[in-house]
Amino acid sequence: MTETTPQQTQTTTSADTPLRETALAAEHEALGASFTDFGGWRMPLKYTSELTEHRAVRETAGLFDLSHMGEIRVAGPDAATYLNTALVGDLAKVKVGKAKYSLICTPDGGILDDLIGYRITEDEYLIVPNAGNRETVYAAMAERATGFDVEVWDESEAISLIAVQGPKAEAIVSSLVRLDETTIVENLPYYAADTVTIGGEEILLARTGYTGEDGFEMFLRDDKAGALWRALLSRGEEHGLTPCGLACRDSLRLEAGMPLYGNELSTERVSFEAGLPVVSFSKEEDFVGRAALQQAKAEGRGKTTGQRLVGLKGLGRRAGRGGYPVLAAEGERAGQQIGVVTSGQPSPTLGHPIAMAYVDVEFTEPGTRLDIDVRGKAQPFEVVQLPFYRRER
Secondary structure, eight states: OOSSOOOOOOSBOTTOOBOBOOTTHHHHHHTTOEEEEETTEEEEEESSOHHHHHHHHHHSEEEEEOTTSOOEEEESTTHHHHHHHHSSSOGGGOOTTBEEEEEEEOTTSOEEEEEEEEEEETTEEEEEOOGGGHHHHHHHHHHHTTTSSOEEEEOGGGEEEEEEESTTHHHHHHTTSOGGGHHHHHHOOTTBEEEEEETTEEEEEEOOOSSSSOEEEEEEEHHHHHHHHHHHHHHHGGGTEEEOOHHHHHHHHHHTTOOOBTTTBOTTOOHHHHTOOOOOSSSSSOOTTHHHHHHHHHTTBTTTBSEEEEEEEESSSOOOOTTOEEEEOSSTTTTSEEEEEEEEEEOTTTSSEEEEEEEEGGGOSTTOEEEEEETTEEEEEEEEOSOSOOOOO
16 A cells, blocks of 8 residues: 655655654664655664565564554544545445455546555544555545534544564464453454454554555554564564564565555556456445546446556566566567556565556456566566465465
């Protein structure tokens, strides 16, 4: 979900505005993290090496600070109906304790952000947008609340979010909750959430993530975040738990074929182009962007016309990067640009380059040979189905 590819930068923005820091900044400093400007936040890029941290998540477990993400609370008798108007998905059908991935769109159908909605009670939801889009999303949601019996407020400044991702995640989290709550952790389904107690602190525990592995995300008050972070590191040591930065988070999500806002998603793209089957036309509510999306679907946008997001497997050794041209390799259009890479790098898990790209729909069939222009030299790639990587169940 997160909104830009992390790059090492100074600790002020281009306008010399001080970067925001999470409640765990001191913990990252103590661990010797390298930092980056990420959506206006000073976030850990890595602690040791991206490869070491990437492999830890795939093989044991990784610990992430995601406190830069937004938390918007929606509560009131009209909460479900309101969200069905503000977002494209059917949040009213989400059962209490479950979560749903959705989009908030502009009136013309463009993607304003992708987000997750958790139904806490019948009349209360927690919406989690991307860090850099949080203020934009909150403003849009507040505006769309007019006429509904609902309260919408942004509680991001008071909430921390910590994630444990990897095959050992369940064992690590189970070891920290109260003995009578271990079954909650063990039986929690994917895209569900429940309340547990760790160190006397009540925590919202969600079985969600952005790495392609099993894992949990924990929402709690800022002033309790440091204690939880240290407890996880201490208890997780025997399981190989490794603190991880945003660099490996990006390579992990790319292997899992998960879109990144600002790369794969933007207001210039609609859900059909991005391959996201999240728009509910069956719900009654006239959600923002409905008419435009109905028209886009009728026109075959992303299916028979325009472009669609695909996965590309490298057949050589050089990787394509975001912004690189994608070229037709065969046929009448051989050598012509037919798309652009949105994200790309060597895959640590698979051992070959991978990329996601928007390409003209006629070139989206798996097995199609394409080239990526890597600094003036055509490199061979093949269209493959996403995701690139699936964990063993």
